[in-house]
Amino acid sequence: MRLASEQEISDFLKSVEKRAFKRSVYHVRNDEAALDIVQDSMMKLVEHYSHKPAAELPMLFQRILSNCTLDWFRRQKTRNALFSNMSDFEADDMDGDFDLLETLNASNGSNQTESAENQTERAQVLLEIEKEIQELPTRQREAFLMRYWEDLDVAETAAAMGCSEGSVKTHCSRAVQALSKALKAKGIRL
Amino acid sequence: MKHSTSQQDLSIQDRFGRAVTARLSESASTLPYDISERLRAARMQALGQRRAPQTATAPHVMNHGGAATLGFGDGEGSLWHRLAALIPLLFLIAGLIAVNMLNDDFDAKELADIDAAILTDDLPPAAYTDAGFVQFLKSRLEQQAQ
Numbered sequence: 001m002r003l004a005s006e007q008e009i010s011d012f013l014k015s016v017e018k019r020a021f022k023r024s025v026y027h028v029r030n031d032e033a034a035l036d037i038v039q040d041s042m043m044k045l046v047e048h049y050s051h052k053p054a055a056e057l058p059m060l061f062q063r064i065l066s067n068c069t070l071d072w073f074r075r076q077k078t079r080n081a082l083f084s085n086m087s088d089f090e091a092d093d094m095d096g097d098f099d100l101l102e103t104l105n106a107s108n109g110s111n112q113t114e115s116a117e118n119q120t121e122r123a124q125v126l127l128e129i130e131k132e133i134q135e136l137p138t139r140q141r142e143a144f145l146m147r148y149w150e151d152l153d154v155a156e157t158a159a160a161m162g163c164s165e166g167s168v169k170t171h172c173s174r175a176v177q178a179l180s181k182a183l184k185a186k187g188i189r190l
Numbered sequence: 191m192k193h194s195t196s197q198q199d200l201s202i203q204d205r206f207g208r209a210v211t212a213r214l215s216e217s218a219s220t221l222p223y224d225i226s227e228r229l230r231a232a233r234m235q236a237l238g239q240r241r242a243p244q245t246a247t248a249p250h251v252m253n254h255g256g257a258a259t260l261g262f263g264d265g266e267g268s269l270w271h272r273l274a275a276l277i278p279l280l281f282l283i284a285g286l287i288a289v290n291m292l293n294d295d296f297d298a299k300e301l302a303d304i305d306a307a308i309l310t311d312d313l314p315p316a317a318y319t320d321a322g323f324v325q326f327l328k329s330r331l332e333q334q335a336q
Contacts, residue, residue: 009237017229017233019214035225035232047240129213129214130217148210149214172203180206190210
């Protein structure tokens with residue numbers, strides 16, 4: 001396997017840094033802390049894993065980012081608060097009386113010119129989505145964002161999160177249902 | 191039939207997930223300037239960290255290069271450097287050999303002097319092994335002392 005060149009590492013970090021920052025913000029809800037976490041993660045990736053093949057960098061970086069976030073919580077002595085969210089996994093009621101399709105707008109791909117009003121509305125919708133993402137239990141949010149935003153497959157997400165593939169599927173499914181319900185309740189269609 | 195329904199659910203779930211994260215990507219692409227700059231600085235710092243150890247190990251790598259090209263007449267600077275480092279060692283070895291030779295000479299000369307003194311004396315060497323002669327010498331020394 002070919003090892004990552006400096007240019008490849010640079011390009012990879014450039015492609016992932018903004019999403020990593022936003023993900024950290026969703027977790028820690030603090031811009032400064034999120035910047036520190038992303039910087040720590042970049043340093044650790046370069047320091048310890050720059051000899052790895054380029055294909056392994058995404059999964060490794062996600063894992064480092066998760067660990068750095070967890071370390072931040074530990075340092076903040078809010079570990080209990082973090083893990084208390086995990087009890088939400090079992091508390092989720094799995095009633096299937098809503099339809100995901102209802103929250104997916106049927107008119108996908110219509111590239112209309114956006115008016116100022118539309119832009120404001122989009123920004124508002126975005127804020128609501130981000131708020132709901134932040135409300136998700138930690139592991140569900142991690143799985144959801146890694147799977148759909150970082151575009152990792154189930155196996156890679158499981159490796160990055162240190163859990164089984166089945167757990168990843170469960171977390172993603174529950175996250176999608178929770179988000180879908182919450183957005184539908186607010187009348188938001190994607 | 192159930193299997194195909196499950197596949198369809200997965201597909202809808204994936205579509206929803208990607209629709210949500212597409213919105214999040216919009217948000218990530220419009221980060222404030224200062225945040226983008228700080229992320230860029232963090233990236234440069236991390237990459238700089240990678241370069242630093244490489245420059246530190248460069249002389250080591252060059253030394254290996256010199257040794258590897260020893261037989262090909264290349265990397266002479268390194269070869270001379272190594273040879274120059276051997277000179278003090280050579281001097282030390284030469285000094286030790288010289289000291290050893292001088293010491294041997296002194297020992298040989300000392301033994302030769304004793305042998306010459308014994309052989310040129312009036313007294314035959316066999317006299318020193320005669321018990322009566324030793325007694326005679328002792329009694330003479332006592333008389334001289336009195």
